[in-house]
Amino acid sequence: MSTQLAEVEVGSQAPAAEYGPLTTRMFVRYSGASGDLNPMHYDDAMARSAGYPSVFSQGMHVAALLAGYAVDWLGAENVRRFGVRFRDQVYPGDVLTCSGVVTAVQPGPEGRLVTVSLTAAVGGERTALMATADFLLPS
Template sequence: MAERRKLDYAAVREGDELPKFEVKNLTRTDIVRYAGASGDFNPIHHDQTFASGAGYPTVFAHGMLNAGFVSKCLTDYVGRPNLRKFSVNFRTQVWPGDTITCGGKVTRKFEERGEQCIEGELFAVNQRGEVAITGSFVAALS
């Protein structure tokens, strides 16, 4: 069972940034390992010939792999059991060799159904500053 992280609601401020999480130099092996773990063997993620035939310069990472990086950034901050809502939007591909930096910030504090909650926005960007993912979350801290 996941440990419930204790983030102090009173100490959290709107505008607080989540600690960054970085994945350096994503490899084809990382992508193939994710395919095996997820069962998503779409050849566009591991077959160079297929990816080229589809008009891409090379294979690229699964969107859900990148969403997993963002979710790690988030749950490292709020704790997995505290998460109430999590959503992402995929903006651009992540390629082998990319470095992905994930982060976010608290945009609102509120109380709902007896819980002290925070709401925020999330992102993942590559080393070129291109946004790969945007997202949002709600977490209960009490």
């Protein structure tokens, strides 16, 4: 998804990217990698007993997918801030569609501080996670 960084301006959008369908196996692997061993992410009976339709992804797993999308767009070396807001659960079989748009560009002595708004949506219907991020791009 490489973007010509010199062409980034307010309103610039990254091409949308899809991740999934997500699987319980992905949630289990993320549990092990992150140390988040909450059984709601891998024990279907436990999740159902708590009122959920099934196991669900860790919020930080979805945040990691969205962060990967953002750095593929504007470069990991350029990240200065990444903040998220969790909105909805992500279940096995869901496909995440990630999108991003530049909302501000501020020139400075070290480069351009670019602020982006990012979204991870499920099937174009539900917003699972929203984020904002700042990238310091070379002038």
